[in-house]
Amino acid sequence: MQMDKVVSFNIVGERTGRTYSGSFTFKAMASQRDEFDADLRRRQILGPSPDGTPPAANLQMKAFILGQIYSRSIVAPDFWVQSSDGLDILDQNVVYEIYEAIVKIDEEFSNEIKEDSKKALEKLQKKDKKEKAQETTDKE
Numbered sequence: 001m002q003m004d005k006v007v008s009f010n011i012v013g014e015r016t017g018r019t020y021s022g023s024f025t026f027k028a029m030a031s032q033r034d035e036f037d038a039d040l041r042r043r044q045i046l047g048p049s050p051d052g053t054p055p056a057a058n059l060q061m062k063a064f065i066l067g068q069i070y071s072r073s074i075v076a077p078d079f080w081v082q083s084s085d086g087l088d089i090l091d092q093n094v095v096y097e098i099y100e101a102i103v104k105i106d107e108e109f110s111n112e113i114k115e116d117s118k119k120a121l122e123k124l125q126k127k128d129k130k131e132k133a134q135e136t137t138d139k140e
Helices: 032-046 057-072 092-139
Strands: 004-012 019-027 073-075
Touching: 004 092, 019 092, 032 057, 057 073, 057 092
Parallel strands: none
Antiparallel strands: 004 019, 019 073
């Protein structure tokens, strides 16, 4: 089971018409440390809240997404690095498409784990059934 995944992008920005091309290498699954790193990055992006006033919901979501991309990226293309890990990109669709790729990788990896577990369980059940049948034959 591959623990990281390379995804290539060729995205045209909806606002600027610029083409963003390159490949990311993402972690297939986030560790607990990755989850904390993503949240730390989210809080760094949002900064302190004056008078306890929370940031607008859309900004909270954008910071969450950028934090997820930040914590799951092993290698990022030049356009991403040069844009302060996405903060300076004018085309929001680019950020969303990259995040959608992470969600897809996570789902695929989870499905692989479930499938591998199912196969392993079936193999053990067959082995157990075979051993029980052998025990019955040995007793006779």
